[in-house]
Amino acid sequence: MSVYKITFSPTGGTEKAAACLAAAFGQDIQSIDLTDPAADYGRIILSPDDICITAVPSFGGRVPAAAASRLAKIQGRGAKAIAAVVYGNRDYDDTLLELQNILAGAGFRCAAAVAAVAEHSILRQFAQGRPDAEDEAQLGEFAGKIRAAIEADSINSHIALPGHTPYREYKGVPMKPRAGKGCSSCGLCAQKCPVRAIPAESPSQTDTETCISCMRCVAICPSHARSVNSLMLAAAAQKLKKSCQTRRGNELFL
Numbered sequence: 001m002s003v004y005k006i007t008f009s010p011t012g013g014t015e016k017a018a019a020c021l022a023a024a025f026g027q028d029i030q031s032i033d034l035t036d037p038a039a040d041y042g043r044i045i046l047s048p049d050d051i052c053i054t055a056v057p058s059f060g061g062r063v064p065a066a067a068a069s070r071l072a073k074i075q076g077r078g079a080k081a082i083a084a085v086v087y088g089n090r091d092y093d094d095t096l097l098e099l100q101n102i103l104a105g106a107g108f109r110c111a112a113a114v115a116a117v118a119e120h121s122i123l124r125q126f127a128q129g130r131p132d133a134e135d136e137a138q139l140g141e142f143a144g145k146i147r148a149a150i151e152a153d154s155i156n157s158h159i160a161l162p163g164h165t166p167y168r169e170y171k172g173v174p175m176k177p178r179a180g181k182g183c184s185s186c187g188l189c190a191q192k193c194p195v196r197a198i199p200a201e202s203p204s205q206t207d208t209e210t211c212i213s214c215m216r217c218v219a220i221c222p223s224h225a226r227s228v229n230s231l232m233l234a235a236a237a238q239k240l241k242k243s244c245q246t247r248r249g250n251e252l253f254l
């Protein structure tokens, strides 16, 4: 039996939540990074004994398309999946249901599902600092229950999850980061962009058609040179203020 942590985590919130869940499954955990556009995901072949903590963020209530297509290539072959969706305290809408369906299509058996909250990667004032100590303890508790259910072989063949089909339409968000004067052309953002939207030869630019607004380049730029239009950010914050303000809890579906 092997335990895997399979994550698409552009700015680290999803990774943190997945690590809280993975901790209950011991130290020997193999990580698969779904943000790598060069990886050959079709070569990953799992087996029924394997346990995979599979975590993606919610983008507009959906699984990010790049994560969906990469995950669909993995050969699950009956491996047990813990489907985890991480969202920025607004809502995850159809994301968990979509993730469950993608995993089933790739040959996984969905043993449990978790919705967890992490700091909003565009509007960082929402769910700031989450997952926090309270979340970590709760996610650890969830993972203990999931592990016990797997060990007792009492996992449900179908978990009823919130969400609807057809899934909510995702039209993208207009926030596309650009580099300002501080850019030293180090190339890190081009190297780490999950969808290759930053040309390596001119990293101060962004292919706005390809960019998925994941904010990784903004988060990792050592010169803090990349940013999103501040007026757009302020307008989005105003729009989401009501729905993002009240602390939302993490949820376990077994």
Ligand SMILES: Cc1cc2nc3c(=O)[nH]c(=O)nc-3n(C[C@H](O)[C@H](O)[C@H](O)COP(=O)(O)O)c2cc1C
Pocket: 008, 009, 010, 011, 012, 013, 014, 015, 057, 058, 059, 060, 061, 062, 086, 087, 088, 089, 090, 091, 092, 117, 118, 119, 120, 121, 122, 173, 212, 213, 214, 215
């Ligand atoms: C393009 C985009 C769309 C998002 N849409 C939602 C959303 O619909 N609901 C929500 O609660 N959070 C939303 N978020 C916030 C992320 O789901 C959340 O911050 C998540 O933790 C990001 O994962 P990461 O830190 O692993 O990159 C969105 C973030 C991005 C970048």
Ligand code: SF4
Pocket: 179, 182, 183, 184, 185, 186, 187, 188, 189, 190, 203, 204, 220, 221, 222, 223, 224, 225, 226
């Ligand atoms: S990471 Fe920052 S400094 Fe480096 S190329 Fe990108 S924008 Fe420029």
Ligand code: SF4
Pocket: 010, 177, 192, 193, 194, 195, 196, 197, 198, 206, 210, 211, 212, 213, 214, 215, 216, 217, 218
């Ligand atoms: S250019 Fe767009 S897709 Fe690429 S890292 Fe930056 S925000 Fe993400």
